[in-house]
Amino acid sequence: MLRKTARRDRVLALFGAGVLLLNPPIVNLFSGYVFGVPALYLYFFGVWALVIGAIALICERGAGQAADGGRDTPPQ
Template identity: 60%
Template structure:
């Protein structure tokens, strides 16, 4: 089971990565168009969606972890 502190550390790291990726100096590197769409819009929504997906993976964990958590609480 993923310890609570490890989960918190991963969330803090993800927040730092999101802050860096959505910072104006990095956003200024993205320009032009891609398939007729502004690359900045694609970058913003891509990073945003990726951050949401990773947050979901970190917070939910794998189904095996939930079973282990249930076993641990039942044995106490």
């Protein structure tokens, strides 16, 4: 089971990575068009989707184990 502190640390690190990826010096690297869509829009939505997906994975990983009381072995 993923401890609460480890889960919190991972979510905070993911928040920091999101802030870094959406920082203006990084965002300014994306200009032009990709398949007729501005690359900046694709970058924003891509980072947004990855951050949400990663948070969902981190949070859901521990949720299934918390439902059974954190037991690693089945009840006897």
